[in-house]
Amino acid sequence: MKPDLSTNQNHSAMRIHRRRRRGQQAKAQGPVFQANEQITSEDVYVITDTGERIGEMKKEAALKLANEREVDLVMVSPKAKPPVVKLMDFGQFKYQKEKQARKQKAQSKQTETKSIRLSARIGEHDRDVRMKRALEFFKRGDKVKLEIVLRGREKAHAERGREVMEEFIKILKEVHEIEVNIEQAFTRQGARLTMVIGMK
DSSP states (O other): OOOOHHHHHHHHHHHHHHHHHHHHHHHHTOOOOOBGGGOOOSEEEEEETTOOEEEEEEHHHHHHHHHHTTOEEEEEETTSSSOEEEEEOHHHHHHHHHHHHHHHHHHHSOOOEEEEEEOTTOOHHHHHHHHHHHHHHHHTTOEEEEEEEOOGGGGGOHHHHHHHHHHHHHHHHHTSOOOEEEEEEEEEETTEEEEEEEEO
């Protein structure tokens, strides 16, 4: 009787999937730090949160010292020989590190330019809908490209398109109190009018 290879393959796929999912969860939770009993090194180099160098000692002695001072023992340089640990408030330290990680992630996010189509004869309701969309893009850190495509007789009145864009920006500034930065000035390419704006 031949073995059921499909079952083995399914189990293998499940194991890989679980490993990948656990890795993704750990990554999403941010950096992981060893503290107190989690520290595995037998010898450590101890410093305080004020920069005082206490020196090298056994992990048990360092844990006892941390307990006496009512603080945590936190691994800050695991690759050093011996690893460097610091006497500090672990909760506060972890909070600051996670805050830094979130800030770096936000700064590394690639800014995108999202297009919003207006028209030379746009009504107030349609303009408000597009205004709401622009505010959502700004909130995400994206730039906004305003576009108007002139049709028929509108092509002879490009200034009306400029006025619509300038009115759109004015409402962003005065009504929604957005500090608008002109990333690309008003330009015309044939029947297409464009302007790129961002939030300062």
